Amino acid sequence: MLSTTERTTQRKSNRALTGREDLYAVLDAGMICHLGVIHDASGDAFPMVVPTGYGRIGDTLYLHGSSAARSLRAGGEGQICVTVTHLDGVVLARSAFHHSLNYRSAMIYGTPRLVTDEAERMEGLRALTENLAPGQWDTVRKPNRKEMAATIVLALSLEEASVKVRTGPPEDDAADHALPVWAGVLPVRQVFDAPVTDPALRHDLPVPDHITHRI
Template sequence: MLPENERTRHRRLRAQGRRERGELDAILAAGFVCHVGVVVDGAPMVVPTVYGCDGETLYFHGSVASRSLLAGPLGEVCVTVTHVDGLVLARSLFEHGVNYRSAMIYGTPRVLLDPAEKLEGLRVLSEHSAPGQWDYARRPNKKEMAATALLALSLEEASVKIRVGPPDDGDGPDAALGLWAGVLPLRTSWGELEADPALPAGIEPPEHLRKLEGR
């Protein structure tokens, strides 16, 4: 179960709150882009970046870290991951909504400085989005490692919300209006691989990327 405190307690729409750790793991496994909320010079900033997860730690790329995360002592952040699963189209506009899965992770991230730990974090990040690519592509050299910032955030403080199902007004007065109501699902899948135009003839995609097509 996910620990509960003042930040992670569900106050609004409590029925959509989840405390099972497996729900958090599933949401993180289903994506690879997160939004990092941080305060910079007294003002809020929310930055999209890529992430990877090993079950206990969230690693996220620090391409934005030069200003927002590394320009001084590290402060607390809020990292969010959201998947939209459909539009909930009710009989009244007030009851319209979204089916979604969302996670918020709180804490103070660590900048990875140890070369071995940093390399492992980059491996986790790479394998999270494209399993098999770490062993296929050239790995980062010392210069590239030095130019890359990677941060690690514990998953011990997190909040999860999920909304599924049809509109909530099917048994209310608006049910008599004779209007269609339901859900417009949203599906996301990988398309067909598109080769780099500079790629010489005869170089075929590796099997691990072929397996992602259409998924």
């Protein structure tokens, strides 16, 4: 079960899922998250929300970026919030008030840990790569010492997290059901198109199976 804290308590409890497997499902289905931090530049604090890739190993979320990125440096210095959202449908109601979205979302709070152990740093980067393209890590050159020095890896516990999901048709008031207005759901899904080969590729290579199977 997910922990219940003041920050993870949902306003609409009927949309909250409390199973840890529900959290894993939302995270594992995504490839990009939004990282929210408070950046304090010489005492002038301001919020930042940046999109970034991520990977999960068990109950730990790994984030990475350039060692020069102020969002990652700020993330390693205090509390952060990470969100992942999937849009599943546009909910079109009879009334403007009841228009909505069908979605799955996860929100994680916590103080991340700057990963300094080289083996764990490599495992975190492997998780990030595999989350984007399963099977890719085993086919590519691994990061060298210079690239590792230029990279920050953060580890965020999934201990404090919430999951929220909306599904189904509009929730119009019963009095509006008689209105001559079409209502329903416009489903949304994400698909992969055919891979586009890098024009700088020097070898006549087919697209790997672990890429084509996702189409």
